Each structure stands twice: as C-alpha cells, then as structure tokens.
Amino acid sequence: MAVVLEIMQEVLNLPRTDRSYLAKKLIESLEIDDSFTVEEMEIFNRRSREIREGSVSPLTLEQLQQNVDARLA
Secondary structure (H helix, E strand, O other), rough: HHHHHHHHHHHHOOOHHHHHHHHHHHHOOOOOOOOOOOHHHHHHHHHHHHHOOOOOOOOHHHHHHHHHHHHHH
C-alpha cells in the first residue's frame, strides 16, 4: 500500500491534463464491476463529466485529509 500512496502523491503533482489522461486510462483498465448500482454509476459519470468540464475541481489527497480532520475535530 505504501508504494501505491507514493505513486498517487507523484501523480497528484502532475499537470491536470496528465492526471486526467491517467484517470481515464485507469478507469478503462478496470473490468466491469457488477457490484456498482445504476445510481452509483450515474453519480460516477456525472462527477467525471463535471471534472472534465471544469465545473468542479478535484481535491488533492492532502486537501481531502484536511477536510476530514476539520470535520472530525
């Protein structure tokens, strides 16, 4: 898991276009998972579209951790 976290941190430092390309390739590499409901896939597709269109900005891992810590405090 430590290796994955290291890779993720490196990827999060890449330019947005590179991160977007990698995210697309990772998603394409996943096998279809029947455990996702139709509603979950709709949310995933909507959020992906919002990120692609720039109407929302993804958080870095550090930002997410700060938000979680603030809510738990």
